[in-house]
Amino acid sequence: MLNAKKIKQDFPILKRKTQGRQLCYLDSAATSQKPRHVLKAMDDYYEKHNSNVHRGVHTLSEEATELYEGARKKVAGFINAGMKEMVFTKNATEAINLVSHTLDVKKGGEILSSVMEHHSNIVPWQLCGAKVRYAGMDENGNLDMGDYEKMISEKTRLVAVTHVSNVLGTINDVRRIAKLAHDVGALCLVDGAQSVPHMPVDVKKLGVDFLAFSGHKMLGPTGIGCLYGKKEVLDSMMPFMGGGDMIREVTLAKTTYNEVPHKFEAGTPDIAGAVGLGAAVDYLSSIGMGSVQKHEEILAKRAVEELSRQGVEIYGPKKRAGVVAFNVHGLHAHDVASMLDEHGIAVRSGHHCAQPLMERLGISSSARASFCVYNDERDVLKLASSLRDIIDKVGGRLQ
Ligand SMILES: Cc1ncc(COP(=O)(O)O)c(C=O)c1O
Incomplete structure (x- = not known):
């Protein structure tokens, strides 16, 4: 199996904080981070x-x-x-x-x-x-x-x-x-x-x-x-x-x-x-591309399980690569992404340059977490627990 903890250390940017929190980068489908090499x-x-x-x-x-x-x-x-x-x-x-x-x-x-x-x-x-x-x-x-x-x-x-x-x-x-x-x-x-x-x-x-x-x-x-x-x-x-x-x-x-x-x-x-x-x-x-694929598919599967537990809507098939698009009921995707940013989590939100697909799904936007070699299970759990906090916090306002 791939050692994501060790791999993370090769990516200097992952040491930084955003919004006073340790950066959790889940936007690699937009662009990946770069290793020291x-x-x-x-x-x-x-x-x-x-x-x-x-x-x-x-x-x-x-x-x-x-x-x-x-x-x-x-x-x-x-x-x-x-x-x-x-x-x-x-x-x-x-x-x-x-x-x-x-x-x-x-x-x-x-x-x-x-x-x-x-x-x-x-x-x-x-x-x-x-x-x-x-x-x-x-x-x-x-x-x-x-x-x-x-x-x-x-x-x-x-x-x-x-x-x-x-x-x-x-x-x-x-x-x-x-x-x-x-x-x-x-x-x-x-x-x-x-x-x-x-x-x-x-x-x-x-x-x-x-x-x-x-x-x-x-x-x-x-x-x-x-x-x-x-x-x-x-x-x-x-x-x-x-x-x-x-x-x-x-x-x-x-x-x-x-x-x-x-x-x-x-x-x-x-x-x-x-x-x-x-x-x-x-x-x-x-690292080996077979290991990369397996690692990211496991993370995506785990993310789908964890996010489903928070009651968010998830798009896409069961067997998938390391991409998980989702929406939180009652919240715009940009608000979800901004609130996650306050937790130090970077996810993409919007139409992902795929407006015809959004139309087919009957939505105008979604949030999207995407995984790479440097992500690990802790990143998935952090995303899920931060979403829980967000939903709990705004839940009352959405009633
Ligand atoms: C599936 C797919 N195709 C094409 C592109 C375009 O890539 P670039 O902007 O690097 O040309 C992207 C970028 O997000 C993509 O996800």
């Missing part, structure tokens, strides 16, 4: 190797290039992708937009998204000019697989689906969805923003064409994200942005493009960010 790797980069990549023949530039490409190798290996299949982006959102901007959606072509998606896997498709359809969800928070079977047709160009819901914690069968897409010649893009940080993900086993994720949700820094794409699919796509590094040759008449993944990385990239993400991958790998 990641901070040190980035400091080291700036202190000893800072230079631009792919451009110079001097020592520092070669070192920076080695670190940057070394980080790509680590991140690619983490999801069982090849080096040429791993494009660095700013975040998961940019990774999805890269595909939505460059995908050749023929006239009459359709994109199939779902009601469970984060806005970043809905809005780019609405912007790309294709007709967007949405698979539904059942009462338990599971995607309606019947919809996928019915709605995927020869008109479908791409199926865009989240691996794990950032609200419900639902773990979707993306392997099956990719197969349905491929059966009609469509591509499958998976939003891995909430899966890659929390469970073993193997793109070859899943058989997906694209996987988008963000470094900052997986113990890495903000400003760096990733797009995995099958090599032959990336090769067939036009560049996303034009500029330095993405070219092979430029004349005043025309430009030829660099090979993938560089074709999609115009301009100076976030080198320190990539180095930090590489260190985050090392850190997660040393």
Whole structure:
């Protein structure tokens, strides 16, 4: 089992207090905290190797290039992708937009998204000019697989689906969805923003064409994200942005493009960010993603039990990743989150960038506790007892 007490000590921020209380950070689905290893790797980069990549023949530039490409190798290996299949982006959102901007959606072509998606896997498709359809969800928070079977047709160009819901914690069968897409010649893009940080993900086993994720949700820094794409699919796509590094040759008449993944990385990239993400991958790998997943699922299960005892409404299926969205009867989610903050507990509240999902659930907002490697059972118990205090305190006012 994972030693969360020891792991906690690797995260300097978890030593601080908020509102005079020991910080209990339960908002990792929004962004995770960073271990000392990641901070040190980035400091080291700036202190000893800072230079631009792919451009110079001097020592520092070669070192920076080695670190940057070394980080790509680590991140690619983490999801069982090849080096040429791993494009660095700013975040998961940019990774999805890269595909939505460059995908050749023929006239009459359709994109199939779902009601469970984060806005970043809905809005780019609405912007790309294709007709967007949405698979539904059942009462338990599971995607309606019947919809996928019915709605995927020869008109479908791409199926865009989240691996794990950032609200419900639902773990979707993306392997099956990719197969349905491929059966009609469509591509499958998976939003891995909430899966890659929390469970073993193997793109070859899943058989997906694209996987988008963000470094900052997986113990890495903000400003760096990733797009995995099958090599032959990336090769067939036009560049996303034009500029330095993405070219092979430029004349005043025309430009030829660099090979993938560089074709999609115009301009100076976030080198320190990539180095930090590489260190985050090392850190997660040393724990083991199987253990990470088990640990967080146990915490989520425990949280559901404890919160149910306090009479709060919980959304999502029984089997879930480490995400628990809930509402306290009679209280707005923002008030719940503010009151928890007074107890030193950080949870997210609002629509979680998933307004269509909120509408499907018949609510406008919820509070959300989300777990990571550094959380333990005490965090769950603290959340439950603080909610008890809040409900007792305001209970009278709500009558
Ligand atoms: C499921 C899901 N997809 C995409 C995103 C977007 O991530 P980012 O803002 O890092 O691009 C998030 C962020 O919360 C998410 O939870």
